[in-house]
Amino acid sequence: MSGHGHSLARDFRADVGSPFVETPVDREHGGNIYAWARTTGIDGNEIIDFSASINAIGPPASARQAFLKSYREISRYPDPHGTELKQALAKWHTVEPDEVLLGNGSTQLIYLICTTLRLEKALIVGPAFSEYANALRLAGTKICFFSLPAESDFKFSTERFMATWEKDHDIVFLTTPNSVTGQLIPRTELEKIAHIAFLRKTFVVIDEAFIPTLSFCAP
Template sequence: MALPHEHGGNVFAVARNLGLAPERIIDFSASINPLGMAPGVREALTASVDRLLHYPDKGAAELKQALATFHGVETAEIAVANGSTELIHLLPRTFPGRKALVVAPAFAEYALALERAGWQIDYFTLSPTDDFALDAAALAQKLVTGYDILFLCNPGNPAGNLLPLSAVASVIDVCRESGTFLVLDEAFIDFCEEESAKHLIRANPRAVLLRSMTKFFGIPGLRLGYAIAAAETVAQIVAQQDPWNVNTAAQVAGVASLADEDYCRRTRSYIDQERARLAHALSQIPGLQVFPGRANYLLVRILRQGVSARQLREALLAKGILIRDCGNFQGLDTGFFRVAVRLAEENELLVRCLAAEMG
């Protein structure tokens, strides 16, 4: 039975409940690039306002070409979408099957999409005792019992653990041998792009790679994501998509974002340094365990009895800070929460407030 489907980033609803302007809340629950959009995006959006008089480019040709160049793939191997969540919900309806396996803890939308499409869901749950390591041999034993589709996120969400490319290659081989269609969600791989499995996935017609432009490129309000897969797999996905699924502003912002190589370098450098600083500071607070991660967020466990993540969330909200209670993730309990890596001064405020609440 899937747990309730909740998400971070619900800052507008939280602000309404508190009677505050959304700008008054420091949102650590959504893992968005703290540097904001690439500098050229605002200018590109302003310059494209007159394009809104026309329907969006149905095939998103300019964006597809920019993505193909950025990743070194063919345009026929890319399907663009209204956020990667559109694709998560589309895939169970596009490819046949009835039995799904989800590597957990995992993004709640996998289970919701599968439930809505009538799939039976099982979980391959990773353990915090070994930092959510994936045992490929154990996964293979599970898959041979008969699963039609596997959902795997790398880096893991919310754990942040990164499977090296060699381990992902093993999973791809296991899925090929068991006849399981692989959905590999790389929504946060931009922060460690060198570990992307895009070139392995595009060679396999029974696999698809999901990417998001929400997190790394800081444009969640525009809803933009895409899939990379073999051309024949992409053709099947595109055939099921609604027309004009990606609006003009999102297409323009996507092209402008991809063109700024300096922004990409600055983002990776900043997140690597600030994530390390934040992880060290949090680990110094008695009663907290910080898990290693390679994305722009950290998973934290409360070790002190009688303190739950929900209680901590409510206490921090009174100070205008929103964290992600992870108690509704399959495989986690009420002692887990996730925090985004934000600007240095905001991270320092979070650490001070957490230290005060942990006493």
């Protein structure tokens, strides 16, 4: 790692702690296919790992083409402000560039949110990505869970959610599609929740990391 990279990691450790330091939380959530390959003697390329939330289909052809066009520039440091990327994302989402925050993956952003805000009480809609709780614990935030029932195929119920959502919850974590169950929360329901959160001055994190996978499920 270059000196600049070390500096970046050091600054992140100083500001938000994890994931660069040891923490008293469970950091294990799969992804070690190499250990399985060594243990079983199976070629790692033949293993599909369902314990890690990674798209087994791989990147789209457009991403591969973009890489092939630009890989010669890999020796250069990227724009530290991500100006062009911010502008492109802002245009796509119809927002201003200064409303876009770039990160090294969603996990870094989750930790930044939790450890920067350091709120008193959070509500997580589960089953959910384990790093929400890990980041909140690191920030000293009390965690409450709203568990979606298996009997209803883990479908989100706004009525049940509203009965659980208390006014003293400072932040709410929602995932759509859910990275565990694949279930979507309808946009109309998200808008209702966002409106109530605005009135209560509650932060809402809507994790849409797996929205691109929906194209594979289209009829």
